Amino acid sequence: MKKTTLPGASFENIQAFLDDSRGQITIGEIPPIRSAALAAEGKKVRVALVRRDKETVSELLLRLDAALGKALADNIAVDEVLPEIKRRRSP
Numbered sequence: 001m002k003k004t005t006l007p008g009a010s011f012e013n014i015q016a017f018l019d020d021s022r023g024q025i026t027i028g029e030i031p032p033i034r035s036a037a038l039a040a041e042g043k044k045v046r047v048a049l050v051r052r053d054k055e056t057v058s059e060l061l062l063r064l065d066a067a068l069g070k071a072l073a074d075n076i077a078v079d080e081v082l083p084e085i086k087r088r089r090s091p
Helices: 012-020 057-074 081-089
Strands: 024-030 033-041 044-050
Touching: 012 024, 012 057, 024 057, 033 057, 033 081, 044 057, 044 081
Parallel strands: none
Antiparallel strands: 024 033, 033 044
């Protein structure tokens, strides 16, 4: 098993999101997607990322932090999950 450490990683955007909102961060399975990361405030999904092949959880968290910063700054949603589900369901 590959281990990745992130010395100095601060996850500032995740920290601010959790401190300044009533949001939550979830990492896990969203069928049919085996592994994903979500940042949501209630039913409002701010970021939904699909974990890439061979991507470590640490790397996924770094991507989540960056995407969350962009989503909050630009007041947008970043969604990789729904397009991936649609892609898998199309013939």
